Amino acid sequence: MKATAKAHTNIALIKYWGKRDEALILPTNNSLSLTLDGFYTTTTVEFREELTQDIFYLNDECISGIPYTRVSQFLDLIRDIAKKPNLFAQVKSTNHVPTAAGFASSASGFAALASAGSQAIGLTLNDQELSRLTRRGSGSACRSIYGGFAEWDKGEKEDGSDSFAVPIAPQDYWDIRVAAVVLHADMKKVSSRVGMKRTVDTSPFFKGWVDSIPQDLKQIKSGISERDFEKVGSVAEANCLKMHATTLGANPPFTYWHDTTFTVMQHVQMLRKKGIPAYFTIDAGPNVKVLYLPENEEQIKQELESIPGVTDVILSKSGQGITYI
C-alpha cells in the first residue's frame, strides 16, 4: 500500500489557455510541451488502515489549508476508482523545483501524486488513464506523464473521458534545451485559473486564439518531426505572444509581463539577429524560458545573465516521464 514516484515539470510550446469545463479541467484547445529534466517532484504515498484522514508533508513540512485540500480531494478521485472510500494516506512530497525559477510545481506535483497514489492503492493504469486522472489535479500536469514532447488532446466528450496527453517524441529524440530566466519581479499574481477564466469570459481575442491553434500544432509537429529548430522555436514564440495578447483584451485587462520580461524578449530577438538561434516562451508569470541548442549553451547563458534585472539563469535538458522508485 506504499509507492514512490518521480515526475518532471514541463514547458508548453503550444499553450493550454482556457477551460470549457472548470470542474473536470477540460481545455478549449490542444497543447504541446517539452518535459524538463532540471525540475521534478518525488512523492511517496502510503495508504494506512488506521488513518482517519489524509496527511500531507511538503519538503518535510506538514501542510494544511488549500494545498492540503487539493491533495486530499485528488486522493478522493483515486479512492473512488479503487472503490476504497475510507482508506486514507500519508503523502510525502519533495519539490526539486526552485520556486524562484517561475515554474509552477503543480505539474510535476500532481503527476507524481497521481502515479504514486494510484500504484499504492493497487490500481494498474495505462499511460492514458494515468494522464486523464492527473489532469483532474492540474491541467498542464497531464503532459508530465511522458518524457520529451507530449500533446494534450482536449477531447470532445463532456465527461472528459477522451481528454488526456499522448507522447509525440521521447526524451532522447532531440537534444533541445531550455534556459529558465529568473527575474527580479515583484508583482501581484493572477493565478492561471483566474487568468484563464477571465480571458474566456471577457476577451474578444479569445476566439482568435482558439481558432489559430490547429495551424500552430500542425506547424510545430512538422518542425519536431524534421528536427527543425527554427520552425519549432518560431511557432512556440508566436503562440506564446498570442496567448498573452488575449489577456490584454480581457476585462479588466491584465498582463503577466514585467518590464524586465520585455527586455529579455527583445534580447532573445536580438540574439537571433546576431545569428544565435534562440526563442522565448512565457507562462502565467513574468519569467521567460528560452529555447536553444546545446552548441550555443555557454553564450546563451552569458548573454542572458548580463541582462539587467535577471537574477538567475537555470539550464535544463529534455526530461523523462514518470519513474517509480
Ligand code: PMV
Ligand atoms: O495547469 P495550470 O492550471 O497550471 O495552467 C497552465 C497554464 C500555462 O502554464 C500558462 C500554459 C501551459 O500549457 O502550461
